Amino acid sequence: xSIFEYNGSALVAMxxxxxxxxxxxxxxxxxxQTVATDFQRIFKIHEKLYIGLSGLATDAQTMYQRLVFRHKxxxxxxxxxxxxxxxxxxxxxxxxxxxxxxxxxxxxxxGLGDDDIPFICTMDCLGAKELxxxxxVSGTASESLYxxxxxxxxxNMEPEELFETISQALLSSVDRDCLSGWGGHVLLVTPTEVQxxxxxxxxx
Amino acid sequence: xxxxQYSFSLTTFSPSGKLVQIEHALxxxxxxxTSLGIKASNGVVIAxxxxxxxxxxxxxxxxxxxxxxxxxxxxxxxxxPDSRVLVRKSRKxxxxxxxxxxxxxxxxxxxxxxxxxxxxxxxxxxxxPFGVSLLIAGYDDNGPQLYQVDxxxxxxxxxxxxxxxxxxxxxxxxxxxxxxxxxxxxxxxxAILTLKEGFQGQISSxxxxxxIIGADRKFRVLTPAEIDDYLAEVE
Numbered sequence: 001x002s003i004f005e006y007n008g009s010a011l012v013a014m015x016x017x018x019x020x021x022x023x024x025x026x027x028x029x030x031x032x033q034t035v036a037t038d039f040q041r042i043f044k045i046h047e048k049l050y051i052g053l054s055g056l057a058t059d060a061q062t063m064y065q066r067l068v069f070r071h072k073x074x075x076x077x078x079x080x081x082x083x084x085x086x087x088x089x090x091x092x093x094x095x096x097x098x099x100x101x102x103x104x105x106x107x108x109x110x111g112l113g114d115d116d117i118p119f120i121c122t123m124d125c126l127g128a129k130e131l132x133x134x135x136x137v138s139g140t141a142s143e144s145l146y147x148x149x150x151x152x153x154x155x156n157m158e159p160e161e162l163f164e165t166i167s168q169a170l171l172s173s174v175d176r177d178c179l180s181g182w183g184g185h186v187l188l189v190t191p192t193e194v195q196x197x198x199x200x201x202x203x204x
Numbered sequence: 205x206x207x208x209q210y211s212f213s214l215t216t217f218s219p220s221g222k223l224v225q226i227e228h229a230l231x232x233x234x235x236x237x238t239s240l241g242i243k244a245s246n247g248v249v250i251a252x253x254x255x256x257x258x259x260x261x262x263x264x265x266x267x268x269x270x271x272x273x274x275x276x277x278x279x280x281x282x283x284x285p286d287s288r289v290l291v292r293k294s295r296k297x298x299x300x301x302x303x304x305x306x307x308x309x310x311x312x313x314x315x316x317x318x319x320x321x322x323x324x325x326x327x328x329x330x331x332x333p334f335g336v337s338l339l340i341a342g343y344d345d346n347g348p349q350l351y352q353v354d355x356x357x358x359x360x361x362x363x364x365x366x367x368x369x370x371x372x373x374x375x376x377x378x379x380x381x382x383x384x385x386x387x388x389x390x391x392x393x394x395a396i397l398t399l400k401e402g403f404q405g406q407i408s409s410x411x412x413x414x415x416i417i418g419a420d421r422k423f424r425v426l427t428p429a430e431i432d433d434y435l436a437e438v439e
Binding site for chain 2: 077
């Protein structure tokens, strides 16, 4: 089994109308054994910026700690929050620093930029950025997620519809992947509020 | 003066609490050619005298006002070679910032890093402080900005400032003439008049240098022809 499949994970982010949603599964495994069902993969950087980290759980946690460190320093120095595009460039640079001994995680970044325009992107473990206008996926369930998102996604969805769509895409994809699942966690971010919800799913 | 016993080493405080080498560095700045900067409502102008040691010097090869990034420019008073070192380091820092964040460095950040370099040279062994004060002019998301950085590494934001030989007269003149709602063209005129105040000899486009940055966020040094136009307007 590859190192990226050791813990199992599923992550997806989608763009809606002046909003975005980011969702993950909740399983933490050690090969085929499930060890936790409440594992957090999506982290807040600031009110309008979230990052999900799939892949090896320890690297995901370490990456998150490093990024929070960098962002806090940035906030203190520049007296402002980082823009999502700037943050994505930073993540890419940090990952590439470890080009010959990488962090085994694939980030999914989602945020509201200037004028609250939604921004999403993903990158591989070496920092190759992939910007998208509609959705980005990552994790062991990524192939199923691509299929589900491609068929279920519509542009300019309102927050409620976006929530339904991303939840359905996540749940149907993790059901096809034995290494991810055990519940879902969805964050829906609009310019005025953040809604956090846990999904009831097949617990296997 | 008891201080002079402590003037040999940069890294030793004198009893009066001063670092005498920095005081000497400020003296070097104070005997340098006058330079000044004015922040307008829609841009910044910086200017300096360009007195060359002889008429045989090719004045087109000398440029005192330089770019740190496309939207940040700098002028100095004091030792030219020292300013070149600082500009070189600052340019590199600006590009490193861009490489990391893919975003142009904000003016305040670049000023802080330049000032940090200057401060390093007041607390390390075997080096001397920089013999320049810099006036950094830039335009970013926070609008037009003008900063002065001293050899000690302290920096200040100014609406208008002058440095070098004629500093007190120039500052008095600027205090009288400065208004908050000045536009860039007015600021250029005021800058020329301020330089004229303490100018020895005839002012012309060959012996002054002017750099401006407007809302287009592109810093540029005015050509001699453009300076001539402004000079004619001022007459």
